[in-house]
Amino acid sequence: MNAAPIDPVVVSVIGNRLDAITKEIGETMLRTSRSPIFSEARDFVTALFDRHCNLVAQTHYIPVIGGSTPFGQRAISEAFGDDIHEGDVFILNDPYHGNNHPPDITITRPVFWENRLCFWAMAKGHHADVGGGGVVGYNPASRDIWDESLRLPPLKLVDAGRLRKDVFDMILLNVRVPFLVDGDLKCQIGATAIGERGVKGLLQKYGLETLDTAVEELLKASETQVRREIARIPDGVYESERQIDHDGIDKNRMPTICCKMTVKGEELTFDFTGSDDQVRGYLNSPIANTVGAAHLALFACINPDIRYNGGAIRPVTVIAPVGSIVNPVAPAPCTACTVPTAETIVETCWLTLAQAIPSQTQALWARWCAPATMGIDPRTGRFFADIHFISKGGGGATQGYDGWDHIGTVVCLGGLRSPDPELHELVSPYLLLDYEYLPDSAGAGQWRGGFGVRYRWKVLADGIPCANFGSGLRPETAPLGIAGGKGSPPYRLSLTHPDGSVDPVDCNSFYTLNKGDIFEICSSGGGGFGNPFDRPVSKVMTDVRNGLLSPERAADYGVVVDPKTLALDEAATARARA
Amino acid sequence: MYRIGIDVGGTFTDFLVTDQSGESRIFKSPTTPRDPTEGVFEGLKSAAESYNLDFAQFLGQVETIVHGTTITTNATLTGKGAKTGFITTQGFRDILNMRRGLREHQYDSKSAPPPPLVPRHLIAAVHERIDCDGNVIAPLNEEDVRSAARQFKAENVEAVAISFLWSFINPAHERRAAEIVREEMGDVYLSLSCEVLPQIRLYERHSTTVLNAYSGPPLARYLGSLEAALNKAGFKGVLLIMQSNGGVMSPQMTSRFAVNTLLSGPAAGPIAGIHYGRNHGVDNIISCDLGGTSFDVSLVRNGVPVVSSEGSVGGYRVAVPMLDIHTVGAGGGSIAWVDDGGLLRVGPQSAGADPGPACYGKGGENPTTTDADLILGYLDPNYFHGGKLTLDVAAAERAIKTKVADPLGIDVVAAADGIYRITNALMGAAIGVVSVQRGLDPREFALVVAGGAGPIHASPIAEELGIETILVPRESSVFCAAGMLLSDLKHDYVRTYPVEVSKIDHDRARSLCTEVSHEAMTTLRSEGIPDERITLAFAADLRYLGQFNEVGVQAFDGGHVDAKAVQQMIQAFHQRHDSLFGYSMPEAPIELINIRLTARGTTEKPRFKEMKGGGSDARHARKGSRRAYFGKGFLEVDVYDGLKMEPGNMITGPAIVEQPTTTIIITAGYDLVCDRYGNYVLHAKGRPHHEPALELASKETIR
DSSP states (O other): OOOOOOOHHHHHHHHHHHHHHHHHHHHHHHHHOOSHHHHTTOOEEEEEEETTOOEEEEEESSHHHHTTHHHHHHHHHHHHTTOOOTTOEEEEOOGGGTOSSTTEEEEEEEEEETTEEEEEEEEEEEOSOOSTTSBTTBOTTOSSGGGTOOOOOSEEEEETTEEOHHHHHHHHHTSSOHHHHHHHHHHHHHHHHHHHHHHHHHHHHHHHHHHHHHHHHHHHHHHHHHHHHHHTSOOEEEEEEEEOSOOSSSTTOOOEEEEEEEEETTEEEEEOTTSOBOOSSTTOOOHHHHHHHHHHHHHTTSOTTSOOSTTTTTTEEEEOOTTBTTBOOTTOOOGGGGTHHHHHHHHHHHHHHHHHOGGGOOOOOOOOEEEEEEEEETTTTEEEEEEOGGGOOOOOOBTTBOOOTTOOOTTTTTOSOOOOHHHHHHHSSEEEEEEEEOTTOSOOSSBOOOOOEEEEEEEOSSOEEEEEEEOOOSGGGSOOOBTTOOOOOOOEEEEEOTTSOEEEOOSSEEEEEOTTOEEEEEOOOOOOBSOGGGSOHHHHHHHHHTTSSOHHHHGGGTOOBOTTTOOBOHHHHHHHHO | OEEEEEEEOSSEEEEEEEETTOOEEEEEEEOOSSOHHHHHHHHHHHHHHHTTOOHHHHHHTEEEEEEEOOHHHHHHHHTOSOOEEEEEETTOTTHHHHGGGOOSSTTOOSOOOOOOSSOGGGEEEESOEEOTTSOEEEOOOHHHHHHHHHHHHHTTOOEEEEEOTTTTTOOHHHHHHHHHHHHHHSSOEEEEHHHHOOOSOHHHHHHHHHHHHHHHHHHHHHHHHHHHHHHHTTOOSEEEEEOTTSOEEOHHHHHHTGGGGTTTTTTHHHHHHHHHHHTTTOOOEEEEEEOSSOEEEEEEETTEEOEESOOEETTEEOOSOEEOOEEESOSTTEEEEEOTTSOEEEEEEEOTTTTOSGGGOSSOOSOBHHHHHHHTTSSOTTOBGGGTBOOOHHHHHHHHIIIIIHHHTOOHHHHHHHHHHHHHHHHHHHHHHHTGGGTOOGGGSEEEEESTTHHHHHHHHHHHHTOOEEEEOTTGGGHHHHHHHTOOEEEEEEEEEEEEGGGOOHHHHHHHHHHHHHHHHHHHHHTTOOGGGEEEEEEEEEEETTOSSOEEEEOSGGGOOSHHHHHHHHHHHHHHHHHHHSOOOTTSOEEEEEEEEEEEEOOOOOOOOOOOOOOSOOGGGEEEEEEEEETTEEEEEEEEEGGGOOTTOEEESSEEEEETTEEEEEOTTEEEEEOTTSOEEEEETTSOOOOHHHHHTTSOOOO
């Protein structure tokens, strides 16, 4: 397309405004949603697309969902073709129709100007329930997509300004917590209306032609920036692979993902050929999720100021063989793809990038293993449904900076907000016993990883279904350090009953929680960067003094500490580091 | 008798002195960061001189000083607060420093969180536990508290914060722990969460309580020494301190609740804005203040500034109510640059005061907004700060050419215009945040503009947003000091009472209202406010059952709780939800979370003096003309001396009005009128308007 020349200043102004509109959509989601998964944890994204379904602007609280949005937008646009009208709102959750995983319901609204479809406003996020046999969408026993969820292909939820009560009621009839889903779907519909209002303001001011040209310029600017970043990466072919504990069905088999990164000039390809075939359990990653994870991995290692849009991703190619764990065919189950599978994809990408541009790459973050629980709170008679985000682990270190504590998972890059412990106790029948940093969990390095946490809570009700999902419980899946940095120990989980008996807890498994049970999660920290012996002794001693590094583990840094007085033995340290 | 507003800013301390006749005088002294008292005294001394009084005589005639301070803000931002110890519930030692596990700039891996206010070895997690109903599950282990206090003492801790889980439901453990700390540590600065912020949400409560401890001792020391020095020098009047919520408080209360002063200076802005708006019968205003590094904007609706408890300072969460002042990094010193995608950007990096913009000639090589303003003819190189500083046009040109014009392949003027427009767009976006994002149409508001450079940018911004009226106070450059003189005593209280509205126990709600009103009355009386000057405004935070965030609405007028009051509150909530978020759910059950009280003690306000009227002709004030950039090119426009303008004088844009510290650019879309107090009003052309200066002269509107 040969656009008319445009004032570069107008382009910047429009770019800032488009970014602001996606924030306005997000603010509405945050302020009005019901499920704590939206409002407390911010497990959602908001986006604007042009009429060709190019991503124009985005606020990515959860980046891995962000990368998947164009697939869903395209699917809706193609499914309805000419039958898209002002005042319509569309819904989608089926991964085999462009969505990433079923609990993340896509809601998108066309923006019309002078009777023409011009833009789309989207709000997409993780619902408290989508039917199926899972808990908050997670069903570790699922063997196909129907075990996981009600499947919604692209559908009209609002028809020319009128809510389709038939469709809406059908959805609410198929979920366990209609009260939460009702409120949150309406919040998404309202949020896209806020987006529509913002875009119409821009159209009124600049007209469609100028806006179109500005958008193309914005996409080009991002593309140029990404090309320059890639050009700085040494050309070559880099390979890596990582594993996942198991898929919930075949508990003795560890699925493997392989990544081959090819950098040539200004273009970069992540090729996942060689990864395992699609698995029987819910780890399969639909293409939208795979592409989202790969993009996240790259964009976390380059200039953070680049606008992530349809232009930024043009120089990046993702190859994922059909029928593999990274591009499954229906009806493979796939709900867990956004956590363990996406984390593993990011890890493989980073391990290739660490060979090419180590100083820009981060050590691996803690994977995330957490239960989803739901039920009726006997104290109030109300439904509750929640994901235990409190178990988030530590972030990986990078050159010059320690990893951030309790910031995981990597697929959120620090955008996932930990719930408030008091609100958590108020809406769920739980009493929190421990929620603090886990000493010795940070991977050693010249820059160390962030700390994981110890999270322990007591159950105050009987018969609560609990789906424990995730990975990172085995040495093979614990976070690695890079550039000489060390890894962190794997997760440890247990369930202690009132009689004192203790059950081990595995990932991707169901449990039933009863009154008096105590659930404990010790999460991993992040991996370290660089040789731990190069870390200044004073910084090591700060962690010792703060009770976060034991004298035994201080030895990983070549620092010798008296276990009784916690005093530094300078002479012995000098010898150890020599 | 005199009243004085004192605003200690980053570079200058501003003074506005008013006398009984309403005449006001402006003074400025350089801020003395090490001991701000020095700067304050220097300014007061020049004021005394200007009134031909000796210092003690002058101070003896000052009845009120209202003071905005940056002590707590600076201590927080520079990490120079008190050495603080923190006592919290066992098992939850790191909630404070976890900061809810967020990284604000997610893709920026080369960054670190703000340094902890309290290092982990000074956080004592003691054995105790209260549940969500206020029941004691584990009694307070007093020995744990005692040994923590002893450790703190040995470590020379100056301030202790205490915040336990659910203490806002049952504060017994916090209070007992405080007694023990007192026994062990004597008069250490103590900050209890059940006093500072008795409200649900643990991290937010911790952070606010700890910030109070962290910033309390330096503030208490400063206020103590300032009060002593003033009294010694002959001051017999009342000293009041500006709070972040837009009200004032006695130094004693302020010292206990230091966290309430984190926005002490800028909070006076909207208060001043309300005053200037009222002079023109305008209740809906957007008040903005353009400084060297930042642009502060806030919205006032129906004469009431917007208050928020979502703020943060230096990356630390502050959950007490503060005026909702939105700050963006776009000021006179903001640096313009071209990013590697070839797009022009302005800020957030700033050239600061040193080296400052390139045109200051102090070695700055980066082009800034001020440099662009100079190239475009908006600033007179020989009349900057009334001629105290000569601006280097060549240096500005050089900087813009090399850093912006050449990379973009355009000429210097086009580049300067680009910088000007991007800056305006950033400011316009900030105005959008406080208006459009809250569902309000900026066209229904008047813009009140402060800061020396603010009026250079105001009219194109207003034009872009469709705002028809712009007010530029004559005291624009000491705007906040003026606002301080216009502030009332104000205290906020909160009680958490989570319950479905249909199940509200009216007696319990009423007793919570009574409890906070007693507290408020006692405090205001202790500050010398007679009952007839006290007003109490109750409000409630509500949400649809199951939501996680609340919306505040007025409720329980006069502390009165009955079925009708509850019904009115419910209606107000649906409406507010709809206007904020685009929908409401009239069928859905609603939950009450907090009852709030804002208690106000009305203070005596200065009366600003009216000036003698003149005709509409402004020719006597014309001081010359110069070339300045308007729209598509340079025009030769008239330049007026603001100090010579009289009420009723009118100027048609494009034109320029200059005062020593303020320049007003009037674009072709606006006319300017001088009002009866010597303030300026810009009206969009082509819209019928009265001559407010003349009309208002006949009726008294000052409150």
